[in-house]
Amino acid sequence: QNGKRHGLGVETRGRWIYRGEWTQGFKGRYGVRQSNTSTAKYEGTWANGLQDGYGSETYADDGTYQGQWMRGMRHGYGIRKSAPFGKASKYRANKALRASLTSLRSNEGQSGPNPEPSDKRDRRVDDSRGGFV
Structure with missing residues (x-):
């Protein structure tokens, strides 16, 4: 055309x-x-x-x-x-970075109805990032 x-x-x-x-x-x-x-x-x-x-x-x-x-x-x-x-x-x-990190978390391998508290989980993720976001 x-x-x-x-x-x-x-x-x-x-x-x-x-x-x-x-x-x-x-x-x-x-x-x-x-x-x-x-x-x-x-x-x-x-x-x-x-x-x-x-x-x-x-x-x-x-x-x-x-x-x-x-x-x-x-x-x-x-x-x-x-x-x-x-x-x-x-x-x-x-959306904030925290939303992305939350979506990657999994409850696999955890036993019982009480998963790890989010404040401990957030600290662990922050410590393991190694400068990369």
Whole structure:
């Protein structure tokens, strides 16, 4: 349409293949971008050539993120799962670090109905961070 890609199509660029819809020359509406060299993949909605709306991304290490996107960045509600460690966290933009730390905690291996008090747990996490946030 007017010399620009529009409708369904496939683009191969470097190690990436995009299969999906085009709108006025940009990746638009729905599509899948997949790596030729790893398991990296994004499947979901697009706007103006960027991930926008809802989508699922699998990283080269098989970790995943499923959730909301805005202008090519994770934004809003979503779940990021780290495959090698099996830990999942809820991602919500503009929330304090403590909320992220809380979501990573688990009661696995604890016996009885009384888990460790949160003040002790928070100190242990703070001590083990080693300068990384």
